[in-house]
Amino acid sequence: MTPLLEIDTLTIGFGAAPPVVDGVSFSVMPGKTLALVGESGSGKTLTCRSVLRILPEAAQLRSGSVHFAGTAAPVNLLGLSEREMRRIRGDRISMIFQEPMRSLSPLHRLGNQVAEVLRLHRDMGRAEAKRTVLEKFERVGFADPERAWRSYPFEMSGGMRQRAMIAMAMVAKPELLIADEPTTALDVTTQAQVLGLINTLRSETGMAVILVTHDLGVVANMADDVVVMNKGRVVESGSAAEVLSAPAHGYTAKLFAAAPMIPEVAKPSRALPHDDVILDLKNVTKTFTMRAGGWRKPTLVTACRDVNLQVSRGKTLAVVGESGSGKTTCARVALGAERPDPGGEVLFYADTGDAPLPVHGMSAAERSRFQRQAQMVFQDPYSSLSPRMRVQDALTEPMEIHGIGTRADRRDKAAEMLRWVGLNPDMMARFPHAFSGGQRQRLSIARALTLDPKLLICDEPTSALDVSVQDQILNLLEEIRDRAALSYLFISHDLAVVARIADEVAVMRAGVIVEQAPPRTLFYNPQHPYTKALIAAQPEPDINRPIDLELVARGAGAPTGWPEMFRFDGITAPMLREIEPGHLVRCHA
Amino acid sequence: MNFVKYAVYRFGTMLLTLVVVSALVFFIINLPPGDYLSNQIAELRATGQAEGVAKAEFLRQEYALDRPLWEQYLIWVGFAPGPNGFSGMIQGDFGWSFEFDRPVAVIVGDALWLTVLVNLAAVLFVYVVALPLGVLAAAKSETWVDYTAGFLGYLGLATPNFLLALILFYYGHKYFNLPIGGLMDPSFEGQPMSAGKVQSILLHLIVPTFVIGTSGAAAMMQRLRANMLDELSKPYVETARAKGLAPARLLAKYPLRMAFNPFVADIGNLLPAMVSGSVLVSVVLGLQTIGPYLLAALKSQDQFLAGFVLMFVALLTLIGTMVSDMLLVLLDPRIRYGNRET
Numbered sequence: 001m002t003p004l005l006e007i008d009t010l011t012i013g014f015g016a017a018p019p020v021v022d023g024v025s026f027s028v029m030p031g032k033t034l035a036l037v038g039e040s041g042s043g044k045t046l047t048c049r050s051v052l053r054i055l056p057e058a059a060q061l062r063s064g065s066v067h068f069a070g071t072a073a074p075v076n077l078l079g080l081s082e083r084e085m086r087r088i089r090g091d092r093i094s095m096i097f098q099e100p101m102r103s104l105s106p107l108h109r110l111g112n113q114v115a116e117v118l119r120l121h122r123d124m125g126r127a128e129a130k131r132t133v134l135e136k137f138e139r140v141g142f143a144d145p146e147r148a149w150r151s152y153p154f155e156m157s158g159g160m161r162q163r164a165m166i167a168m169a170m171v172a173k174p175e176l177l178i179a180d181e182p183t184t185a186l187d188v189t190t191q192a193q194v195l196g197l198i199n200t201l202r203s204e205t206g207m208a209v210i211l212v213t214h215d216l217g218v219v220a221n222m223a224d225d226v227v228v229m230n231k232g233r234v235v236e237s238g239s240a241a242e243v244l245s246a247p248a249h250g251y252t253a254k255l256f257a258a259a260p261m262i263p264e265v266a267k268p269s270r271a272l273p274h275d276d277v278i279l280d281l282k283n284v285t286k287t288f289t290m291r292a293g294g295w296r297k298p299t300l301v302t303a304c305r306d307v308n309l310q311v312s313r314g315k316t317l318a319v320v321g322e323s324g325s326g327k328t329t330c331a332r333v334a335l336g337a338e339r340p341d342p343g344g345e346v347l348f349y350a351d352t353g354d355a356p357l358p359v360h361g362m363s364a365a366e367r368s369r370f371q372r373q374a375q376m377v378f379q380d381p382y383s384s385l386s387p388r389m390r391v392q393d394a395l396t397e398p399m400e401i402h403g404i405g406t407r408a409d410r411r412d413k414a415a416e417m418l419r420w421v422g423l424n425p426d427m428m429a430r431f432p433h434a435f436s437g438g439q440r441q442r443l444s445i446a447r448a449l450t451l452d453p454k455l456l457i458c459d460e461p462t463s464a465l466d467v468s469v470q471d472q473i474l475n476l477l478e479e480i481r482d483r484a485a486l487s488y489l490f491i492s493h494d495l496a497v498v499a500r501i502a503d504e505v506a507v508m509r510a511g512v513i514v515e516q517a518p519p520r521t522l523f524y525n526p527q528h529p530y531t532k533a534l535i536a537a538q539p540e541p542d543i544n545r546p547i548d549l550e551l552v553a554r555g556a557g558a559p560t561g562w563p564e565m566f567r568f569d570g571i572t573a574p575m576l577r578e579i580e581p582g583h584l585v586r587c588h589a
Numbered sequence: 590m591n592f593v594k595y596a597v598y599r600f601g602t603m604l605l606t607l608v609v610v611s612a613l614v615f616f617i618i619n620l621p622p623g624d625y626l627s628n629q630i631a632e633l634r635a636t637g638q639a640e641g642v643a644k645a646e647f648l649r650q651e652y653a654l655d656r657p658l659w660e661q662y663l664i665w666v667g668f669a670p671g672p673n674g675f676s677g678m679i680q681g682d683f684g685w686s687f688e689f690d691r692p693v694a695v696i697v698g699d700a701l702w703l704t705v706l707v708n709l710a711a712v713l714f715v716y717v718v719a720l721p722l723g724v725l726a727a728a729k730s731e732t733w734v735d736y737t738a739g740f741l742g743y744l745g746l747a748t749p750n751f752l753l754a755l756i757l758f759y760y761g762h763k764y765f766n767l768p769i770g771g772l773m774d775p776s777f778e779g780q781p782m783s784a785g786k787v788q789s790i791l792l793h794l795i796v797p798t799f800v801i802g803t804s805g806a807a808a809m810m811q812r813l814r815a816n817m818l819d820e821l822s823k824p825y826v827e828t829a830r831a832k833g834l835a836p837a838r839l840l841a842k843y844p845l846r847m848a849f850n851p852f853v854a855d856i857g858n859l860l861p862a863m864v865s866g867s868v869l870v871s872v873v874l875g876l877q878t879i880g881p882y883l884l885a886a887l888k889s890q891d892q893f894l895a896g897f898v899l900m901f902v903a904l905l906t907l908i909g910t911m912v913s914d915m916l917l918v919l920l921d922p923r924i925r926y927g928n929r930e931t
Contacts (some may be wrong), residue, residue: 054830089833097831103824106923107846117832152922168832 002069003027004208005051005176010064012046012055019062021046022232028176028225030070033202033209035223035240037216037255039466040437043232044212048178051077051210052095053085068093070175091121094169098181100161104153111149114168121172136167140197158323159190163197170201177202180212187322187493189556192537195221196549214467216259217539220244221546228252244543258471259541260496268521271582272312272504276352278455278487279311279334279374284344286329303329305511305573307344309489311455313352316481316488318498318519320534321508327491330508331457334489335374336360336367348374350454372402375448379460381440385432391418391443392428398451410450417446420483421476438469445476449484456481457489462497474501495534499523504582507531510559512573514566517583527585529555529562564588591925592918599914603907608666610903611678615662618892618899624654625687625890652685652893665896678900684893688885693897697879701901703772704878707801707871708863708905710794714802715809715859720852722806723813727848728840730818738810745807750866751873754800758874761796768793770875797874801867805859809852816851820844846920853917857910864902 005028013019021043028034038044049055051066066077070092077085094117097103104113111133118129130149137145140163153161162182169177179198183191199222202209211222219226223240228251236249247253284307290299304326311317321327332338334346336359347356350373362370378384385394395414399405405413415425421442432440441461448456458477462470478501481488492498498505499519506516507530515528526532533555536548559568565587566574574588626649633641649655653664653671663669665684667677676682683693726738761767768774772793777786820826821844829839864880871880879898886895918924 052831054827086833086835089831091833095828095831097824097828099824103828105825105829105843105847107921108842116834120833154923165828168828 001029004030004069005210006065006067006069007047007051008065008067010047010050010066011062012043012050013060013062014058020232021050024064024229024232024234026225026227026234026237028208028210030175030208031202031206032224033199033211033222034225034227035219036210036212036227036229037214037219038229039214039255039468041231042229044229045180047229048095048180048210048212051176051178052089052093053077053080054089054095068176087121090117090169090174091172092174093176093178094172094174095178095180096162096165096169096182099185100158100165101153101185103165104161106152106154108152109149110151110153110164114164114171117168117172133167133171136171137164139201140164140167140170141193142167157190158186159194162186162190162194166194166197166201170205173205174207176208176210178210178212181214182211183218184214188495189322189533189537189552191218192539192547192549192552193556195539196547198222215539216244216255216467216541220541220543221539228255241543244541254468256541258468260467260470260494260499261540262496262499262523262535262538263520265520265524268524268583269518272315272518274310274312276313277310278313278349279309279489280347280349280356281307281309281330281334282345282347283308284330284333284346285341286326286333286338286344287341302511302571304333304508307508307513308576309334309506309513311487311489312503313349313487314481314485315503316490316501318490318492318502318505319508320492320495320498320505322493325508326511327493327508328459331376331459331489331491334359335376335457336362336370348455368402372451373453374455374457375451375453377441377444377448377456377458377461380464381437381444382464384444385440385447387432389431390428391430391432394432394443395428395447395450398447402451404451413450414446417449420449420480421446436469437465438472441465441469441473442476445473445480449480452484453486455487455489457491459491460493461490463492463494470497477501496538507534510568510571510573512586513576513584514586515584516576521580521583525580525583527579527583528587529566531555592915595918596915599911603911606907607900607903610907611666611900612662614896614899614903615665616658618890618895619658619661621890623890624892626654628890629687648685648687665893678897683897686886686891686894688889688891688894693894696894697882697897697901700877700879700882703876704864704880704901705905706790707772707794707797707867707876707878708860710798711802711805711863711867712856712859714798715805716852718802718806719809719813723810724817724840724845726810726814727817727821727844728836730814735814738814742807742810745803748803750800750804750870753803754796754870754873757796757799767795772797772876772878797867797870797876800870800874801863804866805863809855809859812855813848813852816848817844820847823847850917850921853920854913856913856916857906860909861902861906864905 007027008025010021010024011019012021024043024047026034036044036048046055046059050061061078064078067074068077077088111130114133114136115129118124118132124132134145134149137148142148142163148164153164156164182198183194186194195218198209213219219240225238226240226243227237228235228243228249230251235251236243236247243252247256285305286303288301288303290301307330309317309330319327319330329338333340339360340346346359348359348370349356357366357370359370392411392414395417396410399410399413404410414428418425418427423439423442423446432443435443461477462473465473474497480486490498490502502519504516505519505522506513507528508514509530515522515526515531522531523535526535533552536551539547560570574586576584576586577589579585626645630642630645633645651672653661660669664671665677667675667679686693686696689696722738726735729735758769762769772790773786774789777789780786826839826844829843867878868880868884871878872884879901882894883898886898
């Protein structure tokens with residue numbers, strides 16, 4: 001069988017620098033899915049973009065060829081004129097991108113944007129084009145295709161936008177679909193459904209797929225063949241079954257070891273005692289008023305409802321949920337950045353046996369002390385460090401604000417903290433841009449540690465990082481927690497990340513906690529359909545354990561559509577009940 | 590339907606703003622001690638011209654200048670009855686110019702429409718020049734096209750308007766036989782509209798439009814270029830390329846639409862900047878706009894004339910912002926549906 005696409009010794013570089021894609025060769029078979037795996041900077045995105053020739057302007061194609069066979073006569077895509085190339089883009093080869101939020105124009109209706117492909121490549125009347133697009137919309141899972149046709153992208157959720165992108169890529173029935181990290185920006189349950197959709201469409205239409213990803217779990221669920229890239233070179237390739245069951249190259253093995261997984265659990269763990277609590281959230285509800293401007297009535301949005309959480313001293317409490325579940329609001333309330341609605345309170349116990357300190361009713365002196373004892377690590381290490389401050393200034397600033405020590409003391413402390421997080425104190429004079437994403441996150445952690453806090457609130461500290469770096473940061477956080485006797489409130493959307501670091505997990509959905517238990521109990525005996533969906537949706541790097549889409553769909557839907565026992569009546573949720581010691585589930589009795 | 594509601598709401602806020610502006614204008618003009626007439630009376634007394642004093646006293650009463658300031662204000666706007674009943678701006682009586690000894694309406698009559706004409710021409714010029722140059726500079730960024738456009742832009746920004754005016758007059762007259770000064774041939778002044786008059790006005794408009802619009806166009810071009818460059822690096826542009834869209838159509842349909850917002854939003858700012866910027870130009874070029882009148886009125890505390898001119902500029906500004914707000918709502922669905930629950 002001849003390959004549909006054959007990339008041969010492709011080399012791409014910028015300016016006079018050494019190539020960033022170096023002699024890459026692989027081929028894609030018709031009707032098959034090839035996964036291009038690698039971390040950021042591996043050259044995987046440039047490689048797949050060179051197929052469509054939509055590289056950044058400064059990039060130079062230095063050598064190599066990309067042969068595309070398909071239904072027409074075989075051509076070398078790199079040798080085509082720009083005009084000939086345009087005829088292939090969107091028609092015979094199409095592409096979907098990572099960020100569905102930003103990859104669609106916010107000013108044009110979806111129907112317009114999708115039908116544009118047909119207007120460009122097919123000699124189709126307006127009515128016929130619309131009919132074809134509506135069929136596609138229905139096929140990718142829009143319940144009301146007419147409405148989708150009229151909608152603007154910002155009126156839809158991320159998952160729906162990605163479906164619209166897929167419809168756009170599929171509407172001209174391409175022979176090859178290039179998907180560049182199509183699900184990285186999506187929640188895990190949405191990811192499962194979108195991956196399922198791409199798979200079904202592929203088998204229906206017989207097109208081939210190049211799937212660019214960093215997630216071996218996604219590879220196991222999708223790919224027939226795998227190409228692993230590192231630093232611009234192919235380090236390993238072969239069938240998915242071979243590569244995943246016995247990775248030959250050290251880099252692939254490293255990726256495997258770092259991939260977060262939900263462990264197989266033989267027996268549940270004991271309930272976590274709540275006798276020595278550092279932070280206590282009591283009946284926290286937070287309602288936001290959305291001002292609509294002008295003459296419209298403001299609307300009330302409840303971000304989180306009736307949340308009771310206790311962080312035990314020296315332990316990690318993880319709050320898991322998808323975007324919009326209210327987990328970040330909880331963290332902000334816990335830190336005192338938001339005030340809970342009347343009736344709720346947050347108590348802080350600085351030391352064992354101390355009198356409780358209400359986080360939202362402190363005097364200025366108490367507040368200053370609380371801010372020293374409770375610090376935060378943010379999600380995005382690129383924007384949480386000022387690009388104009390040297391590392392030393394960024395690290396000593398918190399101590400300056402609180403008037404701690406002399407200049408020399410502060411410097412020593414900063415150096416010590418750098419050593420703690422595995423960085424060299426020699427780096428103190430540098431600016432953040434000289435550091436990689438993982439190193440920057442280490443810097444943020446070091447900065448949070450300079451005040452000797454007792455409680456660290458981590459808001460998705462690893463979700464902007466590569467898998468192997470994520471693994472290192474999690475190790476570091478665990479090590480520091482034990483070394484400095486810290487307590488963590490850990491916010492995440494990823495159950496597998498939480499699995500290793502948490503002592504207790506609270507799963508949130510639609511502003512309420514739906515299930516809470518120690519992680520092992522949760523994985524051994526998940527009760528709530530949403531928890532089950534989260535666990536099922538986690539892609540495992542094991543080709544024999546595909547995602548159970550049905551289970552995902554059942555739990556990830558609207559709370560009013562859950563099984564009788566767990567169903568919400570409108571926004572009225574059932575009670576959170578303790579079904580066994582330390583295991584709470586929101587269900588009807 | 591929603592749009593109509595918004596338009597009505599926006600019009601209401603415009604009227605309110607106008608009232609606030611009128612109060613500010615009136616009280617600021619009256620901040621310096623005394624007024625035109627009391628100054629004049631003092632002067633006449635000093636030189637012993639009794640009958641002049643009588644006339645000035647009569648005018649003082651006629652225009653209620655002897656009453657408290659807030660009453661004067663209400664009478665001026667037309668909220669309260671003056672000595673001759675309600676006759677304020679709302680009723681269409683703009684007051685008396687003491688400096689020119691004629692009703693304000695008569696003085697500014699023609700100048701009003703010429704001002705609107707000159708400034709609309711200048712705004713049009715700004716958009717017509719800035720749009721293609723800005724887009725071109727962004728699309729061909731860091732090539733000679735970009736550099737040339739940028740150079741011309743900075744040149745336009747940096748050249749003083751009156752200097753530009755003099756240069757253009759000289760060369761315009763020398764090579765194209767363009768008329769110098771004024772907004773129409775003197776023989777048409779005070780004449781009813783005719784084809785000849787229109788032609789004369791258009792011919793006279795060329796240089797002033799260019800002079801008043803150049804710096805605005807240069808600034809606008811730079812802004813549009815920057816906006817376009819921002820937009821060109823957005824992922825949706827890549828999506829459009831991956832669809833197989835040709836560069837020119839892609840540029841026009843996606844990034845330009847997005848970069849258009851600030852472009853449209855500027856209409857409101859552009860108008861007052863041009864009107865106040867053109868005061869000096871009008872004096873230099875001898876244009877019969879309200880600019881020179883404003884200057885004269887402010888100097889001599891001719892309060893009704895100054896007040897009227899300022900109110901007129903404020904009205905232009907408010908209409909400009911209203912138009913740009915409405916256009917934005919029409920152009921950008923995010924603003925239209927921004928607060929709708931999804």
